[in-house]
Amino acid sequence: MKKVFAEFIGTFTLVLFACGTASVLYCATNSPDGAYFMTALSFGLVIVAMAYSIGQISGCHINPAVSLAVLLNGKMTVLDFISYVVAQFAGAITGAAVLSLLIGNRENLGQNGLYQGSIGTSFAVEVVLTFIFVMVILFVTSKKEYEKPAGLIIGMTLTLVHIFGIHFTGTSVNPARSFGPAMLVGGEALKNVWVFILAPLVGAVLAAIVFKLLTNEGKQDKLFFLKKEETEEASDNSTVDETNEEVVEEIIDEAIG
Numbered sequence: 001m002k003k004v005f006a007e008f009i010g011t012f013t014l015v016l017f018a019c020g021t022a023s024v025l026y027c028a029t030n031s032p033d034g035a036y037f038m039t040a041l042s043f044g045l046v047i048v049a050m051a052y053s054i055g056q057i058s059g060c061h062i063n064p065a066v067s068l069a070v071l072l073n074g075k076m077t078v079l080d081f082i083s084y085v086v087a088q089f090a091g092a093i094t095g096a097a098v099l100s101l102l103i104g105n106r107e108n109l110g111q112n113g114l115y116q117g118s119i120g121t122s123f124a125v126e127v128v129l130t131f132i133f134v135m136v137i138l139f140v141t142s143k144k145e146y147e148k149p150a151g152l153i154i155g156m157t158l159t160l161v162h163i164f165g166i167h168f169t170g171t172s173v174n175p176a177r178s179f180g181p182a183m184l185v186g187g188e189a190l191k192n193v194w195v196f197i198l199a200p201l202v203g204a205v206l207a208a209i210v211f212k213l214l215t216n217e218g219k220q221d222k223l224f225f226l227k228k229e230e231t232e233e234a235s236d237n238s239t240v241d242e243t244n245e246e247v248v249e250e251i252i253d254e255a256i257g
Contacts, residue, residue, distance in 0.1 A: 130203025
């Protein structure tokens with residue numbers, strides 16, 4: 001229960017402060033000014049803050065795409081995944097609601113939008129951005145020696161993808177972060193929110209696959225859910241079968257001789 005509540009708090013904070021920064025500074029996707037870069041930085045700073053606080057409790061996913069990648073790599077159970085995602089969406093909706101109350105409107109809550117009205121371009125951009133972001137997370141959290149700087153690296157990466165991606169879609173890479181504001185804003189934001197839910201999930205799956213292929217774990221195991229011990233057991237059984245075949249061949253040779 002602590003993990004679920006931590007994910008709720010983390011996603012709530014992300015939407016309230018990061019989407020809130022975009023809202024109060026009137027960040028425009030076609031204007032790379034101070035508001036643009038402050039918005040990108042705010043998303044990264046929230047991740048850093050949450051990583052070094054709730055990270056020790058829940059791992060600080062605060063993003064269904066991240067949770068999906070972790071699930072596919074066998075690092076969490078399906079039940080935990082479902083609990084995390086529910087908490088993340090609830091946190092995002094609550095964060096957007098509080099933001100709306102604070103600024104007094106529901107027109108600009110940092111919601112995402114299609115790039116020049118193109119679903120295809122927007123979908124592709126979000127897949128690429130999420131792929132890079134989630135792949136970095138998987139790598140920096142896979143080694144103990146990366147534990148201390150992991151939060152900072154992940155936060156900087158999120159800032160990076162926002163600096164590039166705000167121009168196109170406002171940058172989602174997080175289905176919950178997109179759904180919360182879109183639900184309250186309604187209209188085109190809610191109509192097109194499926195793009196910002198599905199595309200990050202696709203990017204996360206691709207990141208999990210590439211991570212498996214580029215690591216030793218990917219060479220030794222099946223792609224998803226097969227533990228190392230199971231692979232070793234299968235290898236041992238294969239060795240036993242080969243030995244038995246050799247013994248049978250020797251007996252046959254002796255009988256014929």
